[in-house]
Amino acid sequence: MNIASPGVAKAAPDIDVSGAMLVDLTTGQILFSKEEDAMLPPASITKLMTAFLVREAIEAGELSWNEEVTPSADALALTKKPGLARIPLVNKPYTIKELYDVALIRSANEAAVTLGEAVAGSEEAFVVLMNERATALGMTQTTFANASGLDSVSAGRPGENLTSASDLMKLALTYLTKYPDVLDVTKQAYVDIDGVRFEATNRMLTGRDLAYSGMLGFKTGTTDDAGYCFIGVSTRDGRTVLSVVLGAKTDEGRYTATKALHDYAYGDFVMTPILRTGELVPEQAFVAGGEVEHVSVRTTSAFEVLIEKGQPVPKLVYDLPETSAPVKADQQVGTVTVELSDHVRYLDGEQPPKGMLVTAEAVEEASFLTRMTRAFSDFLDEIRLVLGKLSLVDRLELL
The missing domain is CATH 1.20.5 (Single alpha-helices involved in coiled-coils or other helix-helix interfaces)
Incomplete structure (x- = not known):
């Protein structure tokens, strides 16, 4: 069966950013990348690692959501710096859940530092944990210097946070896989604390001025050095898409780029059937000691692959190990998958789809x-x- 990819090929989005990556989470397929391994400042996207470590500490029983912690003098000092106070925390106890929510929804720098101190005793010790976790996740282009994502002058700590679009994709994927309910937080358009309501920094959420259908969050980031950054998650028609955008020149620019990427994922990539259910494939399985030495094989279900419109259907790869007689009809004897190429890429650790192949008929032992x-x-x-x-x-x- 030879199926041409539907539609006409369109150019990939031309987005004005320093680094980017787009992944279809349903298939693990990389749909777009731009300078994915370039080391760039992530600004407050750094807080994803901070929140992730807090969540791991809670799961390990080292913290609890209702545990209260009072911001340190260092954390409270951030509230006094112009432009840095996302939430005007005061010298009083806050629950870990309150701080977690405002760090993710409002990108509160004071909350991020306080969370780091709650996990490790000090921000300095917490940064060590951040870098150890990054290494464990294979984030080879990443180094963390503080818990908030601020530049060294604003954070009051030496060193800068640096990472890449591909490394942030690893972190985001791990977070979403282990704790998918984080999206229950990041999809909120506002957060309440101390009796005051604050809007989320993400302008693509439902109810905001740049609302995007299906948007579930995830994290924004902005500094003079980093520019405007955003990791976005959306879902439509049974598919979930995750994008990383680093170094946009304007606030709206990061959302324009994100919209272009998500539109590209949903509009230009189609689950394309390559083999029908029950279709005989060109390859045959070898049957050692059989009355016949080769048997036809067929699919058990439709074999589909996510393909960009206008791109050629990828080459099929058959895995049909030798089997021994007797062989029953409908006995599984192998699999079919697709050959990787520039147009068919998957995340590290992800495999292309596989279809099951079974015998089309029985083969008795040779007389x-x-x-x-x-x-x-x-x-x-x-x-x-x-x-x-x-x-x-x-x-x-x-x-």
Whole structure:
């Protein structure tokens, strides 16, 4: 079955950002990337690692959502710096849940520092944990210097946070896989604390001015050095898309780029059936000791692959290990998948889809006559092979 990819190929989005990546979470397929491994400042997207470590500490029983913690003098100092106070925390106890929510929804720097102190005792010790966790996740282009994502002058700590679109994708995927309910927090358009309501920093959420259908959050980030950054998650028609945008030049620019990427994912990539249910494939399975040595195989269900419109259907790869007689009809004997290419890429650790292949008919064990006939044929083949390697003089000497 030879199916052409539907539609007409369109150019990938031309987005004005320093680094980006787009992944279809339903398939694990990389749909777009731009400078995905370039080390760039992530600004407050850093808080994803902070919140992730808090969540891990809660799961380990080291913290609890209702536990109260009072911001330190260092954390409260951020509320006094112009432009840095996302939430005007005061010298009073807050629950871990309150701080977690405002760090993710409102990108509160004071809350992030306080959470780091709650986990490790100090922000300095927490940064060590951040970098250890990044290494464990394979974030090879990442180094953390503080819990908030601020530049060194604003954070009051030496060093800068640096990462890449591909590393942030690893972090975001791990977070979403282990704790998918984080989206119950990041999809909120506002957060209440101390009797005051604050809008989320994400302008693409439902009810905001740049609302995008299906948007579930995830995290914004902005500094002078980093520009405007955003990791966005959306879901439509049974598919979930995750994007990373770093270094946009304006606030609206990061959302324009995110919209372009998500529109591209939903509008230009189609789950395309390559093999029908019950279709015989071109390859056959070898049956050792069978009445026949090869048996036809077929699919058990439709085999589909996410393909960009206008791009060629990827080459099919069959895995049909040798099997031994007797073989029943509908016995699983192998799989079919697709060959990876520039147009079909998957995340590290993710595999392309596989379809099950079964025998189209039964094969009995070879009868005595069949085995003898086959053995004699093999003997003649060996003689022909030997003779084919001999010179004419050698052959005459054998006669």
